[in-house]
Amino acid sequence: MRVRRSWMVVPLLLALLLGAAGAEEVDLFQGERFQGGAWRLRAEKVLYDAGDRTYTAEGRVEVVQGDRRLSADQAVVHETTKVATLQGRVVIVAGEDILTGESGAFNLATRMGELQGARLFVKRNHFHVDGRLIRKTGENSYYAEGVKVTTCDADRPFWSFTADRLTVVQEGQATAHGASFRLAGVPVLYMPWTMLPVGTQRQSGFLMPNVAFHRTSGSVVELPFYWAITNHMDATFFQTVITSRGYLQGLEYRYRSHREGGGTIRGSYLYDRKDTAPTHHRFWVAGMMNQPLGDHWQFRGTVDRVSDGAYLKDFNFGYLGAPRYSRDLLRDYGRDLEAEDVKTRVSHAVLSGTYPWGNFTAYGRFYQHLRSPEPLPYQRMPGLAFSTVSLPVGQLPLRVAVDSSYTYFYQKDGQKGQRLDLHPQILCNLQPVPALQLQSRVGFRETLFRINQHVPDGPTGNYLGRTLYDLKVSLASHWFKDFGRDGDRPEYLRHLLRPEISYWNMPRYDARRFPAFDPYDLGWRDRANRNLPLREGDDPLGGVNAVTYGFSSHLLRREQTRQGQAAVRDILWFRFTQSAFFTSTSMALDGTTYSQRRFSDLLGELEFYPWRRLTLGFTGGVSPYREGFNRANVKVVFYDRQREKYLNINYLYIKNYANQINITSYLDLLPSVKTWLTTSYTLLNNRKLERQYGIILQRQCWGVAVSYTARPDDQRVGVSLILPGLTERFKKMPVRMPDEGREDKPVAVQAVK
Numbered sequence: 033m034r035v036r037r038s039w040m041v042v043p044l045l046l047a048l049l050l051g052a053a054g055a056e057e058v059d060l061f062q063g064e065r066f067q068g069g070a071w072r073l074r075a076e077k078v079l080y081d082a083g084d085r086t087y088t089a090e091g092r093v094e095v096v097q098g099d100r101r102l103s104a105d106q107a108v109v110h111e112t113t114k115v116a117t118l119q120g121r122v123v124i125v126a127g128e129d130i131l132t133g134e135s136g137a138f139n140l141a142t143r144m145g146e147l148q149g150a151r152l153f154v155k156r157n158h159f160h161v162d163g164r165l166i167r168k169t170g171e172n173s174y175y176a177e178g179v180k181v182t183t184c185d186a187d188r189p190f191w192s193f194t195a196d197r198l199t200v201v202q203e204g205q206a207t208a209h210g211a212s213f214r215l216a217g218v219p220v221l222y223m224p225w226t227m228l229p230v231g232t233q234r235q236s237g238f239l240m241p242n243v244a245f246h247r248t249s250g251s252v253v254e255l256p257f258y259w260a261i262t263n264h265m266d267a268t269f270f271q272t273v274i275t276s277r278g279y280l281q282g283l284e285y286r287y288r289s290h291r292e293g294g295g296t297i298r299g300s301y302l303y304d305r306k307d308t309a310p311t312h313h314r315f316w317v318a319g320m321m322n323q324p325l326g327d328h329w330q331f332r333g334t335v336d337r338v339s340d341g342a343y344l345k346d347f348n349f350g351y352l353g354a355p356r357y358s359r360d361l362l363r364d365y366g367r368d369l370e371a372e373d374v375k376t377r378v379s380h381a382v383l384s385g386t387y388p389w390g391n392f393t394a395y396g397r398f399y400q401h402l403r404s405p406e407p408l409p410y411q412r413m414p415g416l417a418f419s420t421v422s423l424p425v426g427q428l429p430l431r432v433a434v435d436s437s438y439t440y441f442y443q444k445d446g447q448k449g450q451r452l453d454l455h456p457q458i459l460c461n462l463q464p465v466p467a468l469q470l471q472s473r474v475g476f477r478e479t480l481f482r483i484n485q486h487v488p489d490g491p492t493g494n495y496l497g498r499t500l501y502d503l504k505v506s507l508a509s510h511w512f513k514d515f516g517r518d519g520d521r522p523e524y525l526r527h528l529l530r531p532e533i534s535y536w537n538m539p540r541y542d543a544r545r546f547p548a549f550d551p552y553d554l555g556w557r558d559r560a561n562r563n564l565p566l567r568e569g570d571d572p573l574g575g576v577n578a579v580t581y582g583f584s585s586h587l588l589r590r591e592q593t594r595q596g597q598a599a600v601r602d603i604l605w606f607r608f609t610q611s612a613f614f615t616s617t618s619m620a621l622d623g624t625t626y627s628q629r630r631f632s633d634l635l636g637e638l639e640f641y642p643w644r645r646l647t648l649g650f651t652g653g654v655s656p657y658r659e660g661f662n663r664a665n666v667k668v669v670f671y672d673r674q675r676e677k678y679l680n681i682n683y684l685y686i687k688n689y690a691n692q693i694n695i696t697s698y699l700d701l702l703p704s705v706k707t708w709l710t711t712s713y714t715l716l717n718n719r720k721l722e723r724q725y726g727i728i729l730q731r732q733c734w735g736v737a738v739s740y741t742a743r744p745d746d747q748r749v750g751v752s753l754i755l756p757g758l759t760e761r762f763k764k765m766p767v768r769m770p771d772e773g774r775e776d777k778p779v780a781v782q783a784v785k
Contacts, residue, residue, distance in 0.1 A: 095116055116139075150166035178196065335379045396413035435455040450482040500538065504537075506533070540575040559620055638650045677699055706730075
């Protein structure tokens with residue numbers, strides 16, 4: 033009887049064990065510790081084999097650890113090897129990445145594994161990778177065979193890469209062997225080896241090629257390569273084939289240092305096969321540097337050298353175009369290069385120290401003159417300048433200031449010499465009666481010249497001196513009135529009115545007695561601006577005896593932000609000025625004398641801001657001698673806060689000099705369609721100067737940008753394919769918005785993804 037009872041206990045114990053193992057959720061590997069926490073197994077049915085130490089699960093199987101999840105129809109988990117063998121609708125979720133397949137195995141200890149008939153989705157840049165085999169080789173790395181890569185969600189993607197083997201490292205790159213680029217499933221490019229970007233950070237790889245067709249240069253193909261050298265420096269290699277000219281190689285190096293310091297340098301070279309080229313060896317080197325040196329000192333440098341005067345016009349397109357590069361420099365360094373049509377390129381280095389009491393500057397400036405018939409500008413190396421702020425004189429209502437400079441000027445085959453300029457000033461600011469302000473300035477300027485090398489028809493003597501004085505007295509008043517200011521109401525309008533009259537007196541001197549080192553050593557008025565009144569900001573050396581009078585009117589609106597802070601914005605600004613000259617002649621910039629009427633044009637300037645993003649402006653100069661308008665400048669500027677719509681219309685008229693219309697527009701018509709237009713037209717000879725048209729079509733996983741440029745001597749068509757995830761999305765505006773500048777972005781290495 034006792035033996036019979038003992039045999040009945042064994043089936044009961046087995047039933048209890050199997051019943052416990054068949055629960056919906058089981059803790060795996062109890063007593064063991066894993067990186068990321070414990071693993072748990074869930075399924076409709078779970079069986080445990082104590083002999084093999086395996087769990088067999090069926091029906092909605094899930095193996096979970098934190099944000100990692102493995103799911104399948106069936107799974108076998110080995111306690112000894114920690115390997116889970118998965119079958120049927122396998123899904124592996126690791127963070128934001130999803131790996132699916134038909135069958136595979138996953139090591140729960142090392143968190144590595146592989147799937148057959150698999151698909152990987154990398155969420156960070158929307159990558160889809162389909163492969164015969166995909167193996168997870170590390171925390172953020174994969175290996176795949178027989179793969180297709182795309183960012184398109186459709187089953188039949190617009191574009192894709194196929195490869196025999198692919199190695200993927202997140203926040204790095206994907207290395208492909210035996211790769212083929214396909215459009216709509218049709219292979220268009222075979223690459224034995226290539227790299228594809230698969231991260232959101234800076235990384236090396238090819239940028240998207242540009243294709244263009246020029247009337248004068250033929251077909252153009254650009255294929256840049258971006259190299260992320262370190263976290264604070266990178267480089268881009270620009271490979272460009274121009275069928276009618278040859279092969280152009282470009283290189284751009286960028287770096288960033290402490291305190292927002294940084295620099296960039298770009299160079300390009302082409303051996304031009306075209307017979308009409310100015311020279312066969314054509315190049316351009318340009319770049320900038322901003323480098324703080326302590327709390328008070330800073331170094332700034334600019335390089336701009338070109339092989340010939342036509343280079344920037346002939347190669348003004350694509351990645352290496354001068355306008356695009358100059359615009360990037362303005363954003364990153366707060367200054368830009370000379371426009372591509374300017375025939376004098378300027379390179380300079382400036383070391384400046386700024387203190388509360390003044391500024392010291394050491395500099396060198398080198399000019400490259402590209403138009404031979406005109407005289408070569410003087411190189412300035414070295415140059416020194418010292419200036420102070422206006423400093424108080426005891427308890428007197430006087431202040432003193434000093435401006436001084438020393439410069440060595442030279443030409444390769446011309447005059448050489450030195451100039452020392454000392455300019456102390458006494459300033460007085462008084463308020464004789466309420467609402468009336470008197471400002472005066474008296475300066476004494478002594479300039480010494482040392483001529484090291486003379487030229488024919490130039491001034492004689494080795495040492496020359498020039499003594500001048502300058503006097504300015506201004507009388508102004510401020511009146512204002514508020515509208516809608518009731519009690520504590522935070523919003524109201526304020527109208528400001530400022531009448532002003534100023535007297536200028538600077539003696540005339542004979543410019544021919546002194547070397548023409550600087551245009552401002554000769555005169556002060558450009559002939560195209562000869563009828564303008566004398567205004568604040570003009571800085572003539574001599575030959576001025578005039579009274580300027582006028583008034584300005586300003587309408588402001590005071591508002592309150594959502595945070596309760598006061599904000600003031602412009603509504604309307606208007607200024608009217610005219611000058612009366614006591615001399616009948618004036619000094620031109622070239623040192624010659626020209627006739628001058630007693631009264632200048634009546635100059636009116638207006639800007640109206642009916643909305644925050646709309647500016648209406650007008651400047652007009654009307655002759656008091658019944659000659660009508662001598663000048664006019666009309667502008668309309670509109671852009672929205674989202675930077676999706678922009679319009680700039682400008683009309684410029686200067687009698688006998690300019691009569692031109694400039695239009696720039698950018699419209700985000702639809703979420704996937706953008707277009708832009710720039711055109712310039714001169715009415716002097718009814719000639720279109722330049723026109724640019726462009727349209728951008730961007731879909732979920734692809735886009736195309738087409739542009740057309742018509743110049744008097746050339747027509748160009750450009751086509752760029754945009755592949756999000758592989759190439760840069762269209763983020764840069766094709767036109768310059770009004771608020772672009774250094775405040776948009778600090779000096780930094782630009783990442784292209």
